[in-house]
Amino acid sequence: MLIVNGLTKIFNIGTVNENIALRDVSFSLNEGDFVTLIGGNGSGKSTLLNCIAGVYPVESGSIIIDGVDVTKLNEHKRAAMLGRVFQDPMLGTASNMGIEENLALALRRGQRRTLRWGISNKERELYRKLLKKLDLGLEDRLGTKVGLLSGGQRQALTLVMATLKKPRLLLLDEHTSALDPKTAQMVLDISDQFIRESRITTLMVTHNMRDAIKYGNRLIMMHNGRIILDIRDEDKQKLTIEDLLKRFGKASGEEFNNDTALLS
Amino acid sequence: MNHMPEILLGAVTLGLLWAVMTIGVYITYRILNIADLTVEGSITMGAAIAASLISKGINPYLATLLALLGGMAAGLVTGLLHTKLRIPPLLSGILTMIALYSVNLRIMGRANISLLRVDTVYTVFMNLGLNRTSAVLVLGLICVISLICILYWFFGTEIGCAVRATGNNPQMARAQGINTKSMIILGLIISNGLVALSGALISQSQSFADVQMGIGSIVIGLASVIIGEVLFSRTSFYSILISLALGAITYRIIIALVLKMGMPANDLKLFTAITVAVALSLPMFRAYLSPVKRSIREDE
DSSP: OEEEEEEEEEESTTSTTOEEEEEEEEEEEOTTOEEEEEEOTTSSHHHHHHHHHTSSOOSEEEEEETTEEOTTSOHHHHTTTEEEEOSSTTTSSOTTSBHHHHHHHHHTTTSOOOSSBSOOHHHHHHHHHHHHHHTSSGGGOTTSBGGGSOHHHHHHHHHHHHHHSOOSEEEEESTTTTSOHHHHHHHHHHHHHHHHHHTOOEEEEESOHHHHHHSSSEEEEEETTEEEEEEEHHHHHTOOHHHHHHHHHHHHSSOOOOHHHHHO | OTTHHHHHHHHHHHHHHHHHHHHHHHIIIIISOOOOTHHHHHHHHHHHHHHHHHHTTOOHHHHHHHHHHHHHHHHHHHHHHHHTSOOOHHHHHHHHHHHHHHHHHHHHSSSEEEOTTSOOTTHHHHHTTOOHHHHHHHHHHHHHHHHHHHHHHHTTBHHHHHHHHHHHOHHHHHHTTOOHHHHHHHHHHHHHHHHHHHHHHHHHHHTEEETTTTTTHHHHHHHHHHHHHHHSOOSSHHHHHHHHHHHHHHHHHHHHHHHHTTOOGGGHHHHHHHHHHHHHHHHHHHHHHOHHHHHHHHHO
16 A cells, blocks of 8 residues: 655755665555564664655655555645654644644544634544543543643644544654653553554554564564565564564674664 | 823724734734734835825725735735745745835835825714724724634634644644645735734824834734733633733833833834833743742752
């Protein structure tokens, strides 16, 4: 359902700071795939996600979602097909607006916005039901400004918003790395639950090897702007951290140098 | 001090007309998070369009409506400069403001137009037996109250929510499928339309339009926004809109009082600038003075 073909992204092109972030990246996702995307700093994993979401234009290659070539489509137009959660918990929600207002914005993703009232009572029931599943007490605080919530609560809310209208593809960009370990685990569990329940095709960037192995049915590893490993299904189920490090060394000819990924 | 009631009434009346402008400034400054200097030109533009059309014998209500449309066009220009040509918002506003100075002179044909002895939007009310100040007061109230109702409705609609989200967090807005560029343009159009409407109403109440009348108006608008926010409630959107009107009125009362106390009128802009600087730094002083907040900061 997602086909990425020969994607190349170069930052600061033509200057001394020229940086090739993606080199001819090609891969495709099947319906219902839950892919963890792992790599060290500067490997291009977040850039890849941002290119798919339309944040950056690409130098060459194409991105096809559900048979539609979106390579030249604006970010807000692609949003109709995508659910996104960012690394920074502040980025996914509007802090000056209420919880229900944020959800109402998300419910209208991909729809033409009109001069109808921005939120209906029927919706509020749906929001209460969905927020109850988070078990964070947010269902009783629909009017509360999102700016008053904690990072973990905001990230959980962003996740609800990203999946409120089932996206064709869910993009999670290291969405737990700015949270404390306990909260990160909670948000990861909620993500996993949502993704499985609704069978949402997902691309989750992480730099945590254990999470990359534990979650999803497929693992893609990037290095220097290229995909160097693509491990699936049964092969992935048997995968251990030692395996992954060994295979990384073989594929890249280097040792894995990301301390955070090793330690966690 | 015999004239005090009249002075206060005059200040309240003028404040109501400036409240329309203040609400426009609030839309860019607080909702869109842009300091839009276009208003310095669009307030004059509103006055220029209204005055020149009225002096040519056009119906004052039609002239005022066209002034509103003129201001919206000015907002559109700033919006296009910012979103399509990627010029920073502050600079886009300055460019439009400077351009409008020439445009306004063209509209008026000279530096000022007198509106004495012609019918204005207030004449209808004066024909009902009201004196001039009361007529301005009544029409000002009608304008401000209907504006508050309309804007309360608009910013509650799907499009209005999208404008608010754009100003609050553009990245989130785009991720939710909102065309942030269109929303910025829309906000600038509404804002400058209101500012021009305010200019049209002010020029008719003071019976002249002057090409210089916009100078410093952004600071007056900001002063009114901040006075409104500091002195009055800002819990719900309704109360924010009302507090903006009260802020504009309070500003006019303060100005009337300091003039009455003998401050030279030439020092007014300096006084206003200092007021705004002090008001803008209030949150900082307050954070240092409030014991509760200080203890929170120590906990961190």
